[in-house]
Amino acid sequence: xxxxxxxxxxxxxxxxxxxxxxxxxxxxxxxxxxxxxxxxxxxxxxxxxxxxxxxxxxxxxxxxxxxxxxxxxxxxxxxxxxxxxxxxxxxxxxxxxxxxxxxxxxxxxxxxxxxxxxxxxxxxxxxxxxxxxxxxxxxxxxxxxxxxxxxxxxxxxxxxxxxxxxxxxxxxxxxxxxxxxxxxxxxxxxxxxxxxxxxxxxxxxxxxxxxxxxxxxxxxxxxxxxxxxxxxxxxxxxxxxxxxxxxxxxxxxxxxxxxxxxxxxxxxxxxxxxxxxxxxxxxxxxxxxxxxxxxxxxxxxxxxxxxxxxxxxxxxxxxxxxxxxxxxxxxxxxxxxxxxxxxxxxxxxxxxxxxxxxxxxxxxxxxxxxxxxxxxxxxxxxxxxxxxxxxxxxxxxxxxxxx
Numbered sequence: 001x002x003x004x005x006x007x008x009x010x011x012x013x014x015x016x017x018x019x020x021x022x023x024x025x026x027x028x029x030x031x032x033x034x035x036x037x038x039x040x041x042x043x044x045x046x047x048x049x050x051x052x053x054x055x056x057x058x059x060x061x062x063x064x065x066x067x068x069x070x071x072x073x074x075x076x077x078x079x080x081x082x083x084x085x086x087x088x089x090x091x092x093x094x095x096x097x098x099x100x101x102x103x104x105x106x107x108x109x110x111x112x113x114x115x116x117x118x119x120x121x122x123x124x125x126x127x128x129x130x131x132x133x134x135x136x137x138x139x140x141x142x143x144x145x146x147x148x149x150x151x152x153x154x155x156x157x158x159x160x161x162x163x164x165x166x167x168x169x170x171x172x173x174x175x176x177x178x179x180x181x182x183x184x185x186x187x188x189x190x191x192x193x194x195x196x197x198x199x200x201x202x203x204x205x206x207x208x209x210x211x212x213x214x215x216x217x218x219x220x221x222x223x224x225x226x227x228x229x230x231x232x233x234x235x236x237x238x239x240x241x242x243x244x245x246x247x248x249x250x251x252x253x254x255x256x257x258x259x260x261x262x263x264x265x266x267x268x269x270x271x272x273x274x275x276x277x278x279x280x281x282x283x284x285x286x287x288x289x290x291x292x293x294x295x296x297x298x299x300x301x302x303x304x305x306x307x308x309x310x311x312x313x314x315x316x317x318x319x320x321x322x323x324x325x326x327x328x329x330x331x332x333x334x335x336x337x338x339x340x341x342x343x344x345x346x347x348x349x350x351x352x353x354x355x356x357x358x359x360x361x362x363x364x365x366x367x368x369x370x371x372x373x374x375x376x377x378x379x380x381x382x383x384x385x386x387x388x389x390x391x392x393x394x395x396x397x398x399x400x401x402x403x
Contacts, residue, residue, distance in 0.1 A: 044208070044223075045143055045145070045206040045207065045208035045223050045226070045227065046151065046206065046207060046208070047199075047205070047206055047207075048155065048158070048198065048199055048202060048205040048206070048207055049199045050151070051151035051152060051154060051155035051207050052155050052159075052195035052196075052198060052199060053195075054151060054152050054155070055152045055155045055156060055181075055182075055187075055195070056187040056191070056192060056195065057187075058152060059184050059185075059186055059187040059191070060186060060187045085166065085172070085176065085188070085190050086166055087164065087166070087190070088163060088164060088165050088166040088169070088172045088175070088176050089159065089163050089176050089181075089190045089191055089193075089194045090163065090164055090190065090193065090194055090197070091162035091163065091164065091194065091197055091198075091201070092162060092163070092164045093164075095134065095137065096130075096383070096385060096386070096389065097386065097389050098384075098386045098389070099386060099388055099389055100373040100374070100386050100387075100388040100389075101360060101373050101386065104362060104365075104368070104369055104371050104373060105338070105362065105365065105367075105368060105369075106367065106368060108131075108135065108237060108282040108284075109282060110235040110270070110271075110272050110279055110280030110281060110282055111270055111271050111272060111280050111282075111337075112270065112282045112283070112337060112338060112367065113266055113267055113270040113282075113283045113285070113336045113337055113338065114282075114283070114284050114285070114336060114337070114338035114339070114340060115284075115285050115286075115287055115332055115333050115336045115338065115339050115340070116128065116284060116285070116286050116287065116340045116341075116342060117287045117288075117289055117322075117333065117339065117340070117341045117342065118286075118287075118288070118289060118341065118342035118343070118344075119288070119289040120288065120289075121344075121379075122289075122342045122343065122344045122358075123342060123344060123358065123377050123379065123382070123384065124241070124242065124286045124288075124342060125146075125148060125149065125157070125241055125242075125286070125382070126157070126161075126377070126379070126382035126383065126384065127342060127360075127384055128144075128239045128241055128284055128286055129144075129154070129157050129158060129161055129382055130161055130382070130383065130384055131239070131284060132144050132205065132237065132239050133158060133161060133162070133202060133205075135237045136202040136203070136204050136205040136237075137201060137202060139203070139204060140204065140234070140235075140236070140237055141204040141206070141227050141228065141230070141231040141234055141236040141237070142202075142204060142205050142206065142227075142236065142237045142238075142239075143206050143208060143223060143224055143227045143236055143237070143238045143239070144205070144206065144207050144208065144239045144241070145208045145210070145220055145223065145238065145239060145240050145241065146207070146208065146209045146239075146241045147209070147210070147212075147215050147241065147242065147245035147246055148241050148242060148245065149209065149241075150209045151207045151209050152182075153178075153182065154207050154209070155195070155198075155207070156178040156179075156181040156182050157178045157382050158198055158202070158205075159176075159178070159181060159191070159194050159195065159198055160175060160176055160177060160178035160180075160181055160380075160381045160382055161175070161178075161381060161382050161383055162194070162197075162198065163175040163176040163194065163381065165381075173353055174353050174355075174378050174381060174383070175353075175378065175380070175381035175383060176381065177380040177381055178380075178381065178382060179380075204231060206227055208223055215245060215246045216246070217246070217261065217262050217265040217266070217269075220238075220240065220246070220269075221265065221269050224236055224238050224269060224281055225278070228278075228279065228281070233279060234279065235272075235279040235280055235281055235282065236281050236282075237281070237282045237283075237284075238269075238281050238282070238283045238284070239283075239284050239285075239286070240266070240283065240284070240285040240286065241286045242285075242286035242287060242288055243262060243285050243286065243287050243332065244287065244288055246262060262332065263331045263332035263335045263336075264335070266283055266285060266332070266336075267335055267336070269281055269283065270282065270283045285332065285336075287332070287333070322339070322341045322361055322363040323339050323363050323364050333364070336364075337364075337365070337366040337367060338362070338364065338365050338366070338367070339362070339363055339364040339365075340360055340361070340362050341360070341361040341362075341363060342358065342359075342360055343358065343359045343360075343361065344356055344357065344358040344359070344377050345357050345358075353378045353379070353380045353381065354377075354378060354379030354380045355376060355377070355378055355379075356376070356377055356379065357374070357375070357376065357377075358374075358375040358376065358377040358384065359372055359373070359374055359375065360372065360373045360375060373386065373388070374386075374387045374388070375387060
């Protein structure tokens with residue numbers, strides 16, 4: 001892919017995408033990576049179509065199923081998509097809307113650096129995947145830089161997020177869990193179709209899961225600028241998942257210094273140059289809560305203070321200071337214009353979709369209001385549903401996924 005070229009699926013041979021799924025090793029991938037040369041996908045961000053192709057290839061391997069049971073269990077896996085799924089894997093007809101957080105924060109723009117802080121299992125990655133999917137649907141170039149999940153797992157997450165589900169099957173009521181996709185017996189036609197629709201509807205999405213040696217702010221900056229260059233110098237949207245893994249393993253003091261250095265560079269990377277050479281970027285950085293602060297983001301009831309969508313103005317106050325809860329990321333949170341805290345309860349262990357109440361609290365926002373917004377989180381499919389979002393009948397959502 002040359003300098004200034006914009007990715008277009010039409011640039012590839014007409015049947016290249018189908019032939020990739022057939023695992024024809026003679027057909028090279030089109031050079032649609034953001035780097036100027038088509039280098040190893042292990043070190044370069046690659047277009048989402050490659051992640052989907054890798055997912056299909058993994059599920060198409062000959063031989064016995066590669067799943068392993070617990071004692072006394074079996075190795076049953078989801079079966080044929082034509083019988084077990086019945087369209088559940090295909091994307092929903094309408095994209096879910098997040099009106100409350102849009103009213104509170106407005107859109108993303110170059111120069112906006114946001115930090116999302118949450119405890120383990122609160123849904124940070126799911127939140128970021130949903131935002132990235134929405135941004136790339138609007139045509140903006142998106143770089144998802146993950147030190148947590150590989151590209152195949154991310155592809156499964158994007159497909160699960162978009163899946164429409166099957167109301168007659170409790171385990172797929174609101175969508176197909178991404179773990180079920182990874183455990184499928186084989187790559188069924190419906191999954192392949194869902195993958196193709198992901199690529200066509202999210203055309204400028206790049207996934208990057210670098211090895212630990214390349215989790216540096218310099219590599220992140222270079223890859224961000226490569227994505228911009230590949231799309232004619234447009235401003236990209238970047239997800240950094242998550243920042244503690246973008247620091248070297250040098251002990252607590254060294255890591256704190258590394259995350260501190262990351263803060264300054266991310267702020268610099270987000271800002272447009274005065275001379276116009278760099279258009280800037282919108283960046284969403286995820287941060288894990290320090291264990292000593294877990295309790296602050298577990299009590300959803302105590303944090304549910306704004307029930308009108310969060311429009312409480314500049315004087316809104318959380319019950320505790322929520323800026324600086326992240327592990328080693330205090331300086332980044334104090335430096336960033338936007339800080340969001342993700343709180344979720346434990347939910348009902350018998351709920352097949354992992355549905356539970358969640359709250360996004362905005363304790364800091366230099367570009368507007370502070371406040372909180374209420375959500376339902378479907379952990380199994382990685383989907384956040386805004387509780388203030390109207391359904392087609394005009395009523396408030398009472399159970400997400402029913403469309």
